[in-house]
Amino acid sequence: MPDGNWALASLRKLFTSGYYARTLWFTFWQAVVSTLLTLILALPGAYIVSRYRFPGKKLLQAFASVPFVLPTVVVATAFQALLGSRGMINVLLQNLFGLAEAPLQLDHSVLFVLLAHVFFNYTVILRIVGGFWSRLDPSIAEAARVLGASSLKVFFKVTLPLLKPAILASTLLVFIFCFSSFGVILILGGPRLATIEVEIYRQAVHLFNLPMAAALSLIQIVFILLMMWIYTALQRKQVVSLGPVARSGIQVPMRSLKDRFWVGGNVILILLLVGTPLFALVLRSFLSETGLTFAFYRALFENPVQSIFFVPPLEAVLYSCGFALVTLLFSVVIGLLAAQFLSMSKGRLSAMFDPIFMLPLSTSAVTLGFGFIIALDRPPLNLRTSLLLVPLAHTLVAFPFVVRSVLPALRSIPQSLKESASLLGASPFRVWRAVELPIIGRSLIVGAVFAFTISLGEFGATVFVARPQTPTMPLAIYRFLGQPGAMNYGQAMAMSSLLMLVTAAGFLMLEKLRVEGQGEF
């Protein structure tokens, strides 16, 4: 950057111009509303997965996680395919009632954006709060019940305060995703709605106003960093030592009608929320103007244009999986070390590093990718052509999730547990392996699942760092979407459906791993 004058000018303009102030305000309030909506819808879901055993639960959880791993571009397109003016529901209603115009006019409305955010983030709260909830001793709530508290009072006076760390953690993550939402707003929000992230993109790519883009990035980073600092300070104060509770003792089968109502209601909600857009997406991948067709899938394996950028989709799948596995490994190692460090260090050091470890989350993916190119393109660290660059970028995005998943569990381990193990003659490493690891194991796996799926779906940074001949699946989809015509659109849908398949398969694998590992806990 040549000199510092422009930055100040841009910053000043940010606050004096009504347009940018409106953008800041919109970014903020849509994130708040999206987060609250997600929380309200996902808390009952977290309750049923933590308390009940029912057939197909694992499958349902994996299913609910699918939206989260989809590239935001695909999420947006799936909602377009479902609720857009020419979407599945409108077409259905028009045909049923013979309407001339689409009855649902959601295009470019805030509601559309909010729905897509809930769809996308539902699983974050489901997993983090559900995981924490399943470790709460149910007799605490029962004690409150016997003491005379109605179910409602038990929830608000006992359960909710105990869940607070997990709710804060997951809510914060959701808020940040919504705050820095990009693809969803760009596609569903139309030209009138813009978050800071979208504005950065417009300024940088459409208007070539790099100073303004940089100023906006700065605002975003500062704002989120500030929030995280407040949040981590809050969280450290509210650590409650619960001690882990065996999972088997807690979860009960459905017995009463009320149980069935709760479980059934939430299963239906998940199926509707997650299922219908995905169904619309898959339907469109098989649907051309003339009816059902495999043409889009067949076309994926051909190269009619003979483009030099063409890479068989199968290779994109393989690259995606490879990158995701390396990312998982890196993120778990780095995330675990970071979480361990944070849980051991007290006071100012921890207070300082905690938000720093979250920094990659607050930076926009676009900025991150761009930064990678600028920072790592010359010796001694020239990774520009290395295959490692993509997993490295993904790790930077993914490891904060591992930290956030593991830290609450790590902090809930009573000091006496570790002390007693070391007094029993265990070396520090044995203490870690025999005491801490089994207790945090479940949270660690949750973090690892996140890392894997984030890598599979990551788009903003990958678009900068991946080389043309080693694309990931989201990149391949993006390329199809960028070209005109029903054929390309259909292929994008087909590729998205494939990505869904791969991520769902990966999830089921990890979920299975989790069940098998359970015996050791």
Next chain:
Amino acid sequence: MGILDIQNLAKVIESDLVLQNINLSLQASEILCLLGPSGCGKTTLLRLICGLETPDSGSILYEGRDITPVDPHLRNFGMMFQEFALFPHKNVYENVVFGLQVKNWQESDIQKRAQEVLALVGLTELRQRNVNDLSGGERQRVALARSLAPQPRLLLLDEPMGSLDRVLRERLLTDLQLILKKIRITTIFVTHDHNEAFAVADRIAVFNAGQIEQIDRPQDLYKKPANRFVASFLGFQNLISGTVSADGGIDTPLGTVHLPQAEPSAGKTVTVLIRPEAAHLVEPSATPAAGELLVTAQIKDIRFQGAEYRLTIRTEKGECLVVNLPNDIQAPQTGQQVRLGLKESAMSVIEA
């Protein structure tokens, strides 16, 4: 009819019949112990009584009124959970007053009541302490104070001594009994330790595999266990088979004994329980006195237990017995031959 009546109660959990045919009646201010091995259904019975579970059949009556459909928070019963289940996000005082707050007591009454119960359990000094920083014994007192605070009509204690060490257990057991008797509260106390049950209970119900084997006062239970299960659960080892003879006596490998029986009928096979305190040393030349059985035996093992020696002996006929001898005798040696008198007053017949 008592204050609490349980009639033909049964409970199925995941197609397991965990409780069946449960009939109990509790008098006001009575302390009843549910005694049995783990997994016998006693905790489930507590959960049914306080409403955390619903029975599959049968009914629970409180003062003659069926409370089965009443929600747990409206029953006004107190329950102390096995691991105490204290609220980890509240301090001692906040834990204790929780039940009063949710029942919308006046703030001044809450403070007064909290002071009373905290003083009762001796925790006044620790009222502002975080419950995670308390010792096991202190946590138990908080749990007791919390369940007593709303003045429950019935107190349910689920293994209240379960997670405490032995010395602490004995002291707290005495404290607990004093407190319960002082406030004259009707109590059901679940334990798997018969010594605990003997120390606290007015009556004991022995559970086995979801059924009640026997309900009796502690001394009656001790002197006359209803069957082999109850006897072995109380720690009795000397169970000898015998046959009822024509004159109503019982022929055993150790000799013939005359014990009261419900329905003596010749040829019937019964079990004779010989409690360890039945034995005393006699001279080798002694002849049988009335109401006494003489055996010659070899000492296999000796354990000094303070007030007495515990001897494992093998009789000439090959029967193994465990008996206690007072500590004022000359210390016996392993392998030594002894002649013992066994008093019939410390024997009973188990007919089942």
